[in-house]
Amino acid sequence: MLLRVENATMSFDGFIAINDVNLTVEKGQMACIIGPNGAGKSTMFNLITGHLTPTEGRVFFHDEDITGLAPHTICQKGMGRSFQRTNIFPRLSVFENVQVAVLAHARKSFNFFTPAKDLVQEETYALLGDVGLVDEAHSISGTLSYGFQKQLEMAITLASEPEILLLDEPTAGMSPQETTSTIELVERIAQERDLTLLFTEHDMDVVFSVADKITVFHQGAVLAEGKPEDVRDNPDVQRIYLGEAA
Amino acid sequence: MEPLSQARAAYRDPVLWCFLAVMALMFWVPELIIYMGWADFWIIFLTEVFIWSLFAVAFNLLMGYGGLISFGQAAYLGIGGYTAGLLLKYIVWMNFYVALIAAPIGGALAALVIGYFCIRRTHIYFAILTLAFGHIVYLIAFKWYDFTGGDNGLIGIPVPDWVKDPTFANYYKFVLVITMIAVYLLWRIVNSPFGKTLTAIRENEVRADFVGVDVQRFKLYAFMIAGAFSGLAGALIMINERSVYPDLAHWTQSTQVLLMSLLGGVYTFFGPVVGAFLLLTLDADITQNYPEIWQLFLGGILVLILFGLPGGIVGFIQERDETSADDQVTKMNKLIAQFSRKTWYFFIGAVVFTAFFAILQAPDSWWISEDWDFELLSLVTWGIIPRTVLQAVVGAALLWWLLRGVRSYQLLFRWLLLAFTVLSLVLQMYLETPLSGLAIVFLWNIYCFYVLFQDDIRQAFSDGVPAAAEDAAREAAD
Numbered sequence: 247m248l249l250r251v252e253n254a255t256m257s258f259d260g261f262i263a264i265n266d267v268n269l270t271v272e273k274g275q276m277a278c279i280i281g282p283n284g285a286g287k288s289t290m291f292n293l294i295t296g297h298l299t300p301t302e303g304r305v306f307f308h309d310e311d312i313t314g315l316a317p318h319t320i321c322q323k324g325m326g327r328s329f330q331r332t333n334i335f336p337r338l339s340v341f342e343n344v345q346v347a348v349l350a351h352a353r354k355s356f357n358f359f360t361p362a363k364d365l366v367q368e369e370t371y372a373l374l375g376d377v378g379l380v381d382e383a384h385s386i387s388g389t390l391s392y393g394f395q396k397q398l399e400m401a402i403t404l405a406s407e408p409e410i411l412l413l414d415e416p417t418a419g420m421s422p423q424e425t426t427s428t429i430e431l432v433e434r435i436a437q438e439r440d441l442t443l444l445f446t447e448h449d450m451d452v453v454f455s456v457a458d459k460i461t462v463f464h465q466g467a468v469l470a471e472g473k474p475e476d477v478r479d480n481p482d483v484q485r486i487y488l489g490e491a492a
Numbered sequence: 493m494e495p496l497s498q499a500r501a502a503y504r505d506p507v508l509w510c511f512l513a514v515m516a517l518m519f520w521v522p523e524l525i526i527y528m529g530w531a532d533f534w535i536i537f538l539t540e541v542f543i544w545s546l547f548a549v550a551f552n553l554l555m556g557y558g559g560l561i562s563f564g565q566a567a568y569l570g571i572g573g574y575t576a577g578l579l580l581k582y583i584v585w586m587n588f589y590v591a592l593i594a595a596p597i598g599g600a601l602a603a604l605v606i607g608y609f610c611i612r613r614t615h616i617y618f619a620i621l622t623l624a625f626g627h628i629v630y631l632i633a634f635k636w637y638d639f640t641g642g643d644n645g646l647i648g649i650p651v652p653d654w655v656k657d658p659t660f661a662n663y664y665k666f667v668l669v670i671t672m673i674a675v676y677l678l679w680r681i682v683n684s685p686f687g688k689t690l691t692a693i694r695e696n697e698v699r700a701d702f703v704g705v706d707v708q709r710f711k712l713y714a715f716m717i718a719g720a721f722s723g724l725a726g727a728l729i730m731i732n733e734r735s736v737y738p739d740l741a742h743w744t745q746s747t748q749v750l751l752m753s754l755l756g757g758v759y760t761f762f763g764p765v766v767g768a769f770l771l772l773t774l775d776a777d778i779t780q781n782y783p784e785i786w787q788l789f790l791g792g793i794l795v796l797i798l799f800g801l802p803g804g805i806v807g808f809i810q811e812r813d814e815t816s817a818d819d820q821v822t823k824m825n826k827l828i829a830q831f832s833r834k835t836w837y838f839f840i841g842a843v844v845f846t847a848f849f850a851i852l853q854a855p856d857s858w859w860i861s862e863d864w865d866f867e868l869l870s871l872v873t874w875g876i877i878p879r880t881v882l883q884a885v886v887g888a889a890l891l892w893w894l895l896r897g898v899r900s901y902q903l904l905f906r907w908l909l910l911a912f913t914v915l916s917l918v919l920q921m922y923l924e925t926p927l928s929g930l931a932i933v934f935l936w937n938i939y940c941f942y943v944l945f946q947d948d949i950r951q952a953f954s955d956g957v958p959a960a961a962e963d964a965a966r967e968a969a970d
């Protein structure tokens with residue numbers, strides 16, 4: 247088991263955002279968490295990546311207990327994530343955005359005197375090539391279009407050579423074309439690099455075309471879990487979630 | 493292969509090399525000052541400018557690169573000054589250079605302890621914590637009579653004989669060399685992987701954390717580096733005065749260095765140097781005659797800068813339109829249009845500034861003097877207002893014509909415009925405009941040179957790319 251969350255509970259000053267949740271992701275899986283707004287999907291991600299420490303319960307990665315470790319430590323262990331709101335370094339160039347991540351991964355950040363310009367060029371350009379941003383390498387990343395920024399974030403995430411990718415709504419706010427190309431990109435990269443995927447998504451077409459396992463969250467608890475067909479046919483899910491959309 | 497390309501990277505930044513070259517030339521300025529018979533004051537003044545430049549660049553490592561706004565940076569200035577001062581004063585056999593090296597170490601250690609607490613908070617809480625700790629340092633210096641001498645300070649600190657030469661030239665040169673080395677080291681640091689990572693943390697701490705960067709550790713190191721170089725600056729100030737007072741650690745010094753960075757531009761490496769130079773020149777020009785309006789003036793300048801030039805002066809010079817979607821032609825045309833607009837700002841600024849300071853220095857010369865010695869060819873005798881009007885009218889007409897040529901990418905006009913700004917500088921020197929006025933005109937020179945001689949613009953002028961493309965577009969439209 248690559249990732250395992252056991253009996254996680256997260257309470258914010260008494261408000262229980264995650265209530266006794268168990269979740270597992272196997273290597274190579276395309277797992278998806280769905281649920282209405284405020285169901286606790288992003289909070290779950292934050293528990294896994296160390297941005298929050300669960301009030302109760304434990305998180306295991308490769309059967310190693312990572313509960314309470316700092317995010318950068320967890321990242322170094324091979325976990326990559328993107329954030330719900332685009333998370334790049336807006337005033338740095340596209341190249342620098344990725345370079346910083348590559349340097350951190352190669353443990354070359356703690357170097358005070360070597361000019362950074364020429365370090366890890368090859369790796370950085372390879373990543374930019376993977377997401378199709380080589381032409382934009384010297385643009386200031388904050389001036390890029392939204393779709394490009396999401397692609398850039400993907401490159402940043404991949405720089406740490408993760409085994410598992412946690413994507414929080416990778417297509418939020420995108421046009422249909424951007425959504426299609428982003429999903430193609432994610433699928434291609436996951437396949438090429440043999441990545442495991444855990445993502446959240448509001449667009450049901452995307453969910454059912456990509457995921458091979460779906461977990462439905464509702465008010466901080468798991469409502470249903472299983473293969474896409476099973477989840478789709480589950481009456482509870484249809485009532486609280488899919489029904490809403492229909 | 494790797495080391496070679498790295499060496500080239502350091503070699504490539506022309507701004508750094510210009511700075512180092514100018515500093516190297518300034519090595520002989522004391523000789524010039526003595527030769528020309530100017531006041532020794534200017535040697536001391538420049539020594540101070542160097543020290544504050546060093547302090548400001550160190551401070552800006554935190555503020556500009558790390559996004560960590562420290563309101564208590566003077567604490568390290570004080571700690572450096574007192575470390576070296578106490579060592580020299582109380583340990584008889586203490587070597588001058590050992591004491592000087594101890595200052596940055598003291599600064600770094602203090603920053604390690606204080607930083608340990610401060611970096612746990614962000615934004616305004618961080619700022620307030622640095623302020624609080626800075627004040628504690630000040631109070632220790634102020635109250636601990638047995639150790640620091642309290643508000644009497646430490647006086648009569650022994651320094652080697654060569655420091656005490658009557659023209660102050662030796663110490664000037666010593667500070668110059670140390671500043672060059674220190675600024676070069678800081679430049680290496682901000683351009684190293686450490687520096688790049690620090691800017692990433694400034695931009696987005698959460699994301700930096702989740703690419704595997706230990707954010708706290710980086711911040712602490714940045715804090716210590718800034719503390720070390722600030723401590724060095726403090727020791728240099730102490731030696732300059734051969735005494736040290738608690739005022740060195742006072743929060744007003746912290747705001748002074750903050751102002752320098754803002755004035756020059758926080759997102760540029762050399763902005764704080766320009767800021768230090770400008771602020772101290774303004775100070776010297778104004779305080780001489782009008783000590784009482786200095787604060788008022790400073791406040792006014794600050795408001796103007798924050799509203800008009802949010803990127804500071806160097807930011808204003810370097811700023812370019814970075815919209816990535818534009819094609820080459822649009823980009824060039826936008827750049828030139830922007831250049832022309834900014835040139836007008838500089839022109840207006842230069843006219844107003846030079847007149848203002850000229851009047852400030854010679855209060856009764858603003859209108860034609862009573863004993864009318866109006867001479868057509870001697871602008872000096874014209875009175876400041878009439879000749880400023882003349883400068884504005886003639887200058888504006890010339891500038892308009894020159895900029896028209898520049899906008900149509902005529903090679904000659906690029907040179908003419910540069911000559912025009914250089915001549916303005918020469919004119920102001922002839923008119924004996926105070927240093928603050930000259931500084932603005934000088935910055936204008938730098939600006940013109942900086943923009944017009946950048947690779948892509950130079951190419952556009954020599955190949956006429958945009959003009960050709962425009963013609964093609966017009967033909968297509970017909």
Ligand SMILES: Nc1ncnc2c1ncn2[C@@H]1O[C@H](COP(=O)(O)OP(=O)(O)OP(=O)(O)O)[C@@H](O)[C@H]1O
Pocket residue numbers: 258261263281282283284285286287288289290330
């Ligand atoms: N730091 C916090 N402090 C207090 N409450 C929080 C915090 N973070 C999240 N919550 C609450 O926890 C609940 C779950 O939020 P979460 O962001 O995980 O939802 P989500 O499923 O990601 O929703 P969306 O689809 O809108 O992204 C919400 O009610 C939210 O208000």
Ligand SMILES: [Mg+2]
Pocket residue numbers: 287288289330414
């Ligand atoms: Mg969410």
